[in-house]
Amino acid sequence: MARRAEKPSGGTRHATIREVAERAGVSVATVSRILTGSYPASPATRAKVMRAVEELDYVANGHARALQGTTRKSIAIIVNSVISPHYAHVAQGVQTQAAEDNRLCQIGTTGGDAERELAMVQFMREQQPEAVILVGNVAVNDEYRTRMGRYAHALAAIGSRLVLCGRPPLGPEIPAVVVEYDNAGGAFAATSHLLSAGHRRILFLGRRPGYTTPDARVEGYRRALTAHGVPLDPDLEVDGTFERYEGYRMMRERLTAGLGDATAVFAANDQIAAGARQALLEHGLRIPEDVSMVGFDDLPPAMDIDLTTVSQPHEELGRTAVRLALGHAKQGGPPPHTVLGAHLVMRGSVRPIVIR
Amino acid sequence: MARRAEKPSGGTRHATIREVAERAGVSVATVSRILTGSYPASPATRAKVMRAVEELDYVANGHARALQGTTRKSIAIIVNSVISPHYAHVAQGVQTQAAEDNRLCQIGTTGGDAERELAMVQFMREQQPEAVILVGNVAVNDEYRTRMGRYAHALAAIGSRLVLCGRPPLGPEIPAVVVEYDNAGGAFAATSHLLSAGHRRILFLGRRPGYTTPDARVEGYRRALTAHGVPLDPDLEVDGTFERYEGYRMMRERLTAGLGDATAVFAANDQIAAGARQALLEHGLRIPEDVSMVGFDDLPPAMDIDLTTVSQPHEELGRTAVRLALGHAKQGGPPPHTVLGAHLVMRGSVRPIVIR
CATH class of the missing domain: 3.40.50.2300 (Response regulator)
Structure with missing residues (x-):
C-alpha cells in the first residue's frame, strides 16, 4: 500500500501533473490521456492514476484549476417555466445582455409556486448576483407584496437588487427596479x-x-x-x-x-x-x-x-432589465422604472366586414 | 445622530422587529408596514426605520431569515439557449423531476460558447449540485473530449456527476451518466x-x-x-x-x-x-x-x-437524466447509459404519389 502523501504545503501550491505521474508510476502523457479521456487505458493503469490523483487532491487543485477561477459576477432570472415562449425570450434577452456585460446568467424556474420561488431566491442569493430578475404575470395581493418586500430588502442587504420585469411597480416602500411593457x-x-x-x-x-x-x-x-x-x-x-x-x-x-x-x-x-x-x-x-x-x-x-x-419587445425587455440593474448597481439612487412600447404587426388573420 | 448600537451579541441571536421599532422610535406595526411595503409611509419615517434596520443588521439576520434556510439540494442543467423549444422542453423535464425529488433546478445558458460553458460549470459547481446536465448537439472532437473529461473529474471530486443528455457517451475514461434518444x-x-x-x-x-x-x-x-x-x-x-x-x-x-x-x-x-x-x-x-x-x-x-x-420524448429525456443521476448518486457504480425511443406522429403534410 502506498504511503499516504502529505498534501503539498501552503494554500497556494498545487500538486503538479508530474507528481501525479511519479506517484502512479506512469508517464505524464498517460496521466493526461486518462484525465482527458482522449485515449483508452487499461483499468489497472486508470485505477493507479485515479488513486494518485485522489491522494494528491490533484483533481480539485490542479487539473480542475480552470474550474476554480475567481468568482464570476452574475445575474439571476426567475421565471415560472421556460417552455412559455414569452419567458424563454425574456430570459434569452437577459442572457444576451449579461454576456455582453461579461456576467454569467443563471435561470431558476418555479412552476408558478410561491414556496419554490422563495427557495429559489434564497438559493440564488448565495451566489451574490448583482440582480435577481422576476418575470411576468402575477396576482398582486398582500401576500405578494410581503414576499416582494422580503426579497427586495434581503437582496439590498447583500448589495444586490430586485428587478420586476413585466410586472407593475409596488411603490417606494419596496425598492425594486421595474421594466414593464405596455x-x-x-x-x-x-x-x-x-x-x-x-x-x-x-x-x-x-x-x-x-x-x-x-x-x-x-x-x-x-x-x-x-x-x-x-x-x-x-x-x-x-x-x-x-x-x-x-x-x-x-x-x-x-x-x-x-x-x-x-x-x-x-x-x-x-x-x-x-x-x-x-x-x-x-x-x-x-x-x-x-x-x-x-x-x-x-x-x-x-x-x-x-x-x-x-x-x-421580449428580448429587449430582458436586456433592459439587465442594463437598468447594472446601472443602478453603479449609480445607486432610487431604482429606475421603464415602460417599453408595443406595436401591431399585420398579417392575414383579419378581414374587413361591412359596418352594420 | 444616533449612537451606533452594538450588534446583538452571539452568532445566533438576531435583532427583533421590536428592537428595530424602538431604535427608530416608531411602532412595530409601522416597521412591518414599511418592510413589507403593504402601506405607504412618509419618507422621513421610512428613512428612520431603514437606518435602524441597517444599524441592527436586521434585514440580513431577522426579516430575511426565511431567505437563509439550510442549503437546498440542487440539479444544474446547461443548454445553449432556452429559446430553442427542444432545450426548453428538456429543461422543463429536468425541472419537473427535480421538483418531485425536492431539488431546486438551476438553468445555465452558454450561447453555444465553450468558454462560457466552462465558466458556467465552474459557477454552478460552487452550489454543489448533485448533477450537472449538459444538453444537446455538439461537435465531438479532441477539444470536446478534453473539456468533458475535465468536467467529469472536477464534478466527481465534489461528489457530483456529469450527465450528457442527447449526446453520445465518451467511453469509460470519462465517467458520465448518458441519456440519449434514438x-x-x-x-x-x-x-x-x-x-x-x-x-x-x-x-x-x-x-x-x-x-x-x-x-x-x-x-x-x-x-x-x-x-x-x-x-x-x-x-x-x-x-x-x-x-x-x-x-x-x-x-x-x-x-x-x-x-x-x-x-x-x-x-x-x-x-x-x-x-x-x-x-x-x-x-x-x-x-x-x-x-x-x-x-x-x-x-x-x-x-x-x-x-x-x-x-x-423531450421532457422525459430531462426527467430521465435527473432520475439516473440521483440513482447513481445513491448507488454508485459505473454511470448508467440509456437510449429513449422515438415514434412517428401522422398529420397532414404527406401525400402519397404514384410510384414510378
Missing part, C-alpha cells in the same frame, strides 16, 4: 384594429381577474370598445389562462354554446390564438373568411399561423 | 414513411457534418433510402443549422436553383420545417399537394402547421 396600449391597438375593420362583437379570450397581465389587456380591450362607442358585454369576455390548450378549450366551449353574433376574436396571447384557431378549424370555420383574429406577443406560432398580433 | 431510428422511420408513400427524391434539410444530432439524423435518412433500394444523392442533402430562419434560407436557395425532381422534404427538425414551409408557400407551393414534408421533434410549431413528424 399591455393596455397594445390591447387597445389590437382591438382598435378589429373595430376599424368593422367588427363590433369581439370575443376576448383569456380574462383572469386579479392577474396583472390579463387585467391590463382586458383594460385596453374595453377602452378601445368604449372609445369606438361600442357597448361592453361581459358575456364576450372568456376566462382562461395563457396556454395553447386553454385557447382551444375556451373556443370549443364558445362554439358548442354557439358563437352568437361574434365576428372576431382578440386572444390575450398568441398561444391562446393558436389553440382557438385549431378549435375553429375543427369546427369548419376559417380565419379570416369566417372569423377574424388578433393575438398578442408576436412569438413563433404567430408567423406560422399568419396571425395579426401585437409585437412585444 | 435520432437515427427516428430519421429512419420518417424517411421510410415518405418512401412508402412513393417519394424517391427526398431533400434532407439540415446537414451539419461533425455534429452528433444532425449526423445521426442523416445516417437514419441514408439507411432508409438504402433499405428501400434508392440510391443516395449528396446533392439532395442541404447544409444548415437547426433554426427556423435556416430552414427558410435552405428552401429558398433550393427553390431559386430549381427543385429538380424532388417531391418531398425531410427537415432535420420542426423549426427547419416551419421555415421551409414558409419559403414554399411564398413560392406558391402547397403542402402536401405540391411537396410532402416530414419534420423531427413534435414541438409546438408542428401542430400548428399540421406537420407529420418524429415525436421525441
Whole structure:
C-alpha cells in the first residue's frame, strides 16, 4: 500500500501533473490521456492514476484549476417555466445582455409556486448576483407584496437588487427596479384594429381577474370598445389562462354554446390564438373568411399561423432589465422604472366586414 | 445622530422587529408596514426605520431569515439557449423531476460558447449540485473530449456527476451518466414513411457534418433510402443549422436553383420545417399537394402547421437524466447509459404519389 502523501504545503501550491505521474508510476502523457479521456487505458493503469490523483487532491487543485477561477459576477432570472415562449425570450434577452456585460446568467424556474420561488431566491442569493430578475404575470395581493418586500430588502442587504420585469411597480416602500411593457396600449391597438375593420362583437379570450397581465389587456380591450362607442358585454369576455390548450378549450366551449353574433376574436396571447384557431378549424370555420383574429406577443406560432398580433419587445425587455440593474448597481439612487412600447404587426388573420 | 448600537451579541441571536421599532422610535406595526411595503409611509419615517434596520443588521439576520434556510439540494442543467423549444422542453423535464425529488433546478445558458460553458460549470459547481446536465448537439472532437473529461473529474471530486443528455457517451475514461434518444431510428422511420408513400427524391434539410444530432439524423435518412433500394444523392442533402430562419434560407436557395425532381422534404427538425414551409408557400407551393414534408421533434410549431413528424420524448429525456443521476448518486457504480425511443406522429403534410 502506498504511503499516504502529505498534501503539498501552503494554500497556494498545487500538486503538479508530474507528481501525479511519479506517484502512479506512469508517464505524464498517460496521466493526461486518462484525465482527458482522449485515449483508452487499461483499468489497472486508470485505477493507479485515479488513486494518485485522489491522494494528491490533484483533481480539485490542479487539473480542475480552470474550474476554480475567481468568482464570476452574475445575474439571476426567475421565471415560472421556460417552455412559455414569452419567458424563454425574456430570459434569452437577459442572457444576451449579461454576456455582453461579461456576467454569467443563471435561470431558476418555479412552476408558478410561491414556496419554490422563495427557495429559489434564497438559493440564488448565495451566489451574490448583482440582480435577481422576476418575470411576468402575477396576482398582486398582500401576500405578494410581503414576499416582494422580503426579497427586495434581503437582496439590498447583500448589495444586490430586485428587478420586476413585466410586472407593475409596488411603490417606494419596496425598492425594486421595474421594466414593464405596455399591455393596455397594445390591447387597445389590437382591438382598435378589429373595430376599424368593422367588427363590433369581439370575443376576448383569456380574462383572469386579479392577474396583472390579463387585467391590463382586458383594460385596453374595453377602452378601445368604449372609445369606438361600442357597448361592453361581459358575456364576450372568456376566462382562461395563457396556454395553447386553454385557447382551444375556451373556443370549443364558445362554439358548442354557439358563437352568437361574434365576428372576431382578440386572444390575450398568441398561444391562446393558436389553440382557438385549431378549435375553429375543427369546427369548419376559417380565419379570416369566417372569423377574424388578433393575438398578442408576436412569438413563433404567430408567423406560422399568419396571425395579426401585437409585437412585444421580449428580448429587449430582458436586456433592459439587465442594463437598468447594472446601472443602478453603479449609480445607486432610487431604482429606475421603464415602460417599453408595443406595436401591431399585420398579417392575414383579419378581414374587413361591412359596418352594420 | 444616533449612537451606533452594538450588534446583538452571539452568532445566533438576531435583532427583533421590536428592537428595530424602538431604535427608530416608531411602532412595530409601522416597521412591518414599511418592510413589507403593504402601506405607504412618509419618507422621513421610512428613512428612520431603514437606518435602524441597517444599524441592527436586521434585514440580513431577522426579516430575511426565511431567505437563509439550510442549503437546498440542487440539479444544474446547461443548454445553449432556452429559446430553442427542444432545450426548453428538456429543461422543463429536468425541472419537473427535480421538483418531485425536492431539488431546486438551476438553468445555465452558454450561447453555444465553450468558454462560457466552462465558466458556467465552474459557477454552478460552487452550489454543489448533485448533477450537472449538459444538453444537446455538439461537435465531438479532441477539444470536446478534453473539456468533458475535465468536467467529469472536477464534478466527481465534489461528489457530483456529469450527465450528457442527447449526446453520445465518451467511453469509460470519462465517467458520465448518458441519456440519449434514438435520432437515427427516428430519421429512419420518417424517411421510410415518405418512401412508402412513393417519394424517391427526398431533400434532407439540415446537414451539419461533425455534429452528433444532425449526423445521426442523416445516417437514419441514408439507411432508409438504402433499405428501400434508392440510391443516395449528396446533392439532395442541404447544409444548415437547426433554426427556423435556416430552414427558410435552405428552401429558398433550393427553390431559386430549381427543385429538380424532388417531391418531398425531410427537415432535420420542426423549426427547419416551419421555415421551409414558409419559403414554399411564398413560392406558391402547397403542402402536401405540391411537396410532402416530414419534420423531427413534435414541438409546438408542428401542430400548428399540421406537420407529420418524429415525436421525441423531450421532457422525459430531462426527467430521465435527473432520475439516473440521483440513482447513481445513491448507488454508485459505473454511470448508467440509456437510449429513449422515438415514434412517428401522422398529420397532414404527406401525400402519397404514384410510384414510378
